[in-house]
Amino acid sequence: MTLSIKKYPELERKENLSAKEFREKFMGKKMVIFTPYNHDEWSKESWTKDELNRLAGDVTIRVRPAMDSYDGYEGATERMKLKDYFEYIEQWHKDNDSEKLIPPYAQDTPLLKEAPAIKEKFRHFPLDYFPKWYHKFWYDYPCFFVGSPNSVTPLHYDNCETHNLFFQVHGEKKFFLVPAEDSKYCYRTGWRRARVDAQNVDYEKFPDFKKAEVREVIVKAGEVLYMPPRTWHQAYADDFNVSFNIDWHTRRSAVKGVLSILRGMPPSIALFYNLPHAVGLLTGLPLRKIIRKFQSFVLM
Numbered sequence: 317m318t319l320s321i322k323k324y325p326e327l328e329r330k331e332n333l334s335a336k337e338f339r340e341k342f343m344g345k346k347m348v349i350f351t352p353y354n355h356d357e358w359s360k361e362s363w364t365k366d367e368l369n370r371l372a373g374d375v376t377i378r379v380r381p382a383m384d385s386y387d388g389y390e391g392a393t394e395r396m397k398l399k400d401y402f403e404y405i406e407q408w409h410k411d412n413d414s415e416k417l418i419p420p421y422a423q424d425t426p427l428l429k430e431a432p433a434i435k436e437k438f439r440h441f442p443l444d445y446f447p448k449w450y451h452k453f454w455y456d457y458p459c460f461f462v463g464s465p466n467s468v469t470p471l472h473y474d475n476c477e478t479h480n481l482f483f484q485v486h487g488e489k490k491f492f493l494v495p496a497e498d499s500k501y502c503y504r505t506g507w508r509r510a511r512v513d514a515q516n517v518d519y520e521k522f523p524d525f526k527k528a529e530v531r532e533v534i535v536k537a538g539e540v541l542y543m544p545p546r547t548w549h550q551a552y553a554d555d556f557n558v559s560f561n562i563d564w565h566t567r568r569s570a571v572k573g574v575l576s577i578l579r580g581m582p583p584s585i586a587l588f589y590n591l592p593h594a595v596g597l598l599t600g601l602p603l604r605k606i607i608r609k610f611q612s613f614v615l616m
Contacts, residue, residue: 324532327493327541331355335444342542343479344566347493349533349541357440359538363486363558365402368462372431373399377462382408383418386470386513392423398462405464414466421469422462426611427560428455445481446564449597453604456611458560463489463553471502471510471550474543476585477573478563482541487557493531496546501528507580514550535559545569570594584610 330337333350342348352358378392379401396404401422408420427434435455443451450457461469471492474480492514494502501524502510512522514530535541543549565573573590577583581590588610596603 324492324530327491327531327533329533335442338445338542344544344568347495347531347541347543347547349535349539351539352442352445354440354442355538358442361437361440361485363437363537365556368558369399369402371433371437372427373397375425375427375430377401377422377425377427377460379404380421380423382412382420385418386511389470389509392421394420398422401462409465418468419464419466421464421467422460423469424459424461426456426458427460428458446562447566447597449600450564453602454562456604456608457562457564458483459563460558460560463487463557463559465553465555467553467557469549469551471512471514471548473499473508473546473548474563475508476563476565476590477545477569477576477581478565479545479569480541480543480547480561480563482535482543482559482561484535484537484539484541484557484559486537486559487553487555488534488536489551489553489557489559490532490534491541492550492552493533493543494528494548496544496548498528499546499548501525502548507582510548515552545572565590565593565597567594567597570597 328348330348330350332353332355333348334353338350375398376395377398379394379396380392381394383389405420428438438455443454446454471494473496494514503512503522503525505511512525517525519526533541570590570593573581574586574594576590577586589607592603592606592610595601
């Protein structure tokens with residue numbers, strides 16, 4: 317077996333990226349990592365374990381159990397309080413070898429809906445990057461990731477083929493990124509997962525992955541990573557870290573998301589999530605209750 321731990325070309329970085337330049341040069345076109353236009357204010361917020369416990373310790377979160385390999389990936393199947401998760405991962409690392417097992421990982425938890433006190437951390441949130449249709453109910457969308465040391469998220473793309481703005485707020489996270497047009501090299505399994513480990517590639521088993529234009533980037537606290545629809549991404553962190561992302565549609569991506577039912581997208585996602593977004597973005601109707609009802613379909 318030929319494993320390769322390799323260094324890929326780094327992703328383009330932009331400092332103080334304005335919402336206007338983001339829309340004109342990057343949205344729907346290419347990946348970029350950037351600091352937002354209000355970086356100085358946004359980056360001042362603290363996201364330590366103590367702060368999260370204070371604001372959301374009693375919230376029930378979604379946890380992906382430890383795994384032997386990527387082949388066992390089933391998403392977040394366990395539930396526990398956030399404060400208990402911190403104790404759980406500390407004990408887990410004492411009892412297990414994280415070089416042999418993929419550690420447990422808290423993912424896709426909508427903390428703002430479950431713990432409104434966290435809104436105090438969003439006083440300077442750069443909302444201008446998102447379509448105006450989202451501005452009145454944007455707080456429904458952030459999904460939080462709280463990673464233990466050596467946590468890994470296997471190579472995949474987002475369920476609904478949405479745009480993705482990923483905000484790192486504590487610690488660092490390394491990403492391996494593959495553009496949508498190189499999907500044919502990713503050895504897809506199921507709707508939107510890959511069999512390749514982009515960091516440790518078995519080229520004997522996955523030779524076509526050499527043809528993919530992979531990019532690598534370390535996202536630091538205060539930085540934002542933008543991924544257009546169907547961008548493949550794998551994430552890794554070697555220490556405790558906190559981040560959240562917001563998956564969102566434009567009119568174009570929402571309509572394409574509905575039509576993706578013809579390419580194998582599960583009907584529950586295309587019809588119950590993408591379709592309300594398409595109608596809302598095209599007509600201006602909020603449709604908030606419908607979307608909230610079916611959000612559970614899209615969480616990993």
